C-alpha cells in the first residue's frame with residue numbers, strides 16, 4: 215500500500231472534485247497506481263488496481279447483464295443514455311476541470327471533451343429508435359426477406375490518455391442502445407477521470423431503475439494485463455481499442471485468432487495541403503489549432519504540412535511567428551493555448567524526433583522545454599515547426615507531441631502523393647479555393663484517409679460522422695453515421711408465407 219499523497223492545493227482540489235462527482239474515497243486512496251497531473255507532475259491520488267482475475271469477473275458480470283439488457287426494447291435502452299446525457303450535463307464543469315487537471319487540456323478543451331460525450335448521448339438516443347434493417351426484394355413468390363439487427367454481447371473498450379473520457383462515451387452510448395454491455399479499461403495515465411465518469415454513469419443507471427441489470431457498465435483500472443484479458447476472453451465479441459499502432463499490432467491478431475471484431479483506432483500522421491489559392495489567414499488559424507491544440511496530443515493532430523512553393527515564403531514565416539508567440543503554460547492560466555505534455559516519455563520522444571530532423575539538415579523553430587512552469591516532473595514545450603527539405607525521416611512516423619513538419623510542393627499530385635505516403639491513414643485536409651483541387655483531394659484518387667477535410671484542419675471532428683481511419687490506423691469507425699452496426703449482429707430472414715416451396719436459383723429438389 216502506498217501513502218496518501220501530501221495535501222497540496224491541487225490534491226485537495228481533486229479530492230473535492232471527485233467527492234462532488236460522487237467517487238467514493240476508497241476508489242482513489244491507498245492503491246498502487248499513482249494518478250498524476252501533467253500540470254505539476256505531482257501525484258494526485260493512489261488508485262487501487264484490478265487484477266486479471268478481477269477483469270475476468272467483471273466480464274462475467276457484464277455478460278450476465280447482456281443476456282438481460284438485450285431483451286429491453288431499444289427505445290427504452292435509449293432512455294438510459296438520455297439520463298446519462300443529463301447527468302453529464304450536470305457534471306460538465308467538474309468533469310471538464312478534472313480532464314484539465316489529469317490530461318493537461320486547456321479548460322475549453324476539457325469542457326469540449328465532456329460536450330463531445332453529451333453530443334454522442336444525444337445522437338445515440340435518436341439512434342435507439344432508428345436501428346433500421348432493410349426489407350429486400352425476393353426472387354420467390356410468396357416470400358419476404360428482411361434483415362434484423364440484434365445486440366452482440368459484451369463490448370470491451372480500451373482507451374488512451376488523450377481523450378480519457380470521450381472515447382469511452384462514443385463506444386458506450388452506442389453499445390448501450392444497441393443492447394450490449396460494456397467493460398472499460400481506461401489508460402493507466404488517467405484513472406481519475408474514468409472513476410468520475412463511472413460514478414456519473416452509475417447515477418444514470420440508478421435513476422433508470424431495475425431494467426438496467428447489474429454489471430451493465432463495468433470499469434477495470436490497471437495495467438496491460440487486464441487489457442489482455444479483454445482481448446482474449448471469448449465472451450467479448452467486440453473490442454474497441456484506441457492507442458498506438460504498436461498496440462494495434464499486438465491486439466489485432468489476437469482478436470482475429472478468436473474471430474472477434476476489433477474497432478481499432480490507432481496512430482495518425484495527419485497532413486494538410488496549403489494550395490496557391492488558399493485563404494491564408496484562415497489556413498493559418500486552422501493550422502495553429504490543428505497542430506498545437508491539445509499540445510499536439512490528439513490522434514487527429516496536424517503533423518505534416520505541404521505548402522505550395524508559390525506561397526511558402528509568405529505563409530511559413532507567419533506561422534513561425536505564431537509558433538514563437540503562442541502562450542505555453544499552466545492550462546488553467548488565462549491565455550494559455552498549449553498545456554503540458556503528458557509525461558517525460560512524451561518529452562523524450564519529441565526531443566529525439568527533433569534531433570533526427572536536425573541531422574537531416576532541417577530548420578527547427580521552437581521545440582525546447584519551457585522552464586519555470588509546474589515542477590521538475592512537468593514537461594512543457596514550445597511547439598516545434600520543422601522545415602524539411604524533403605518528406606523523409608521522422609515526418610513519416612507519428613510522434614505524439616507538437617511537431618509540425620513543413621515541406622514545399624509544386625504540383626497537387628505530388629502533394630496528394632505525400633499525404634498518402636505514410637503508414638497511418640486517419641485524417642487529412644486541404645486549404646484551397648480551387649474546386650477542382652478540393653474535389654480531387656476528396657475523390658477516389660485523392661486522400662486515402664478516413665477523414666478528408668476542406669478549408670479546416672484535420673482535427674476536431676464532430677460526433678455526427680463516422681470517426682476513424684485506414685491502413686495502420688486500423689480501419690475502425692466510431693461515433694456517428696452507421697458506426698453503430700459494429701456493435702450489433704445482423705440476421706438475414708427469409709419468410710415463406712405461401713404453400714409452395716420454390717427454391718432459389720431455380721433449383722429443383724422433388725422428394
Ligand code: UN1
Pocket residue numbers: 330376377381456511512513514672673674675676
Ligand atoms: C483522439 O485523439 O483519440 O477529431 C480523438 C478530434 C476529436 C477526437 C480525437 N473529436 O480531434
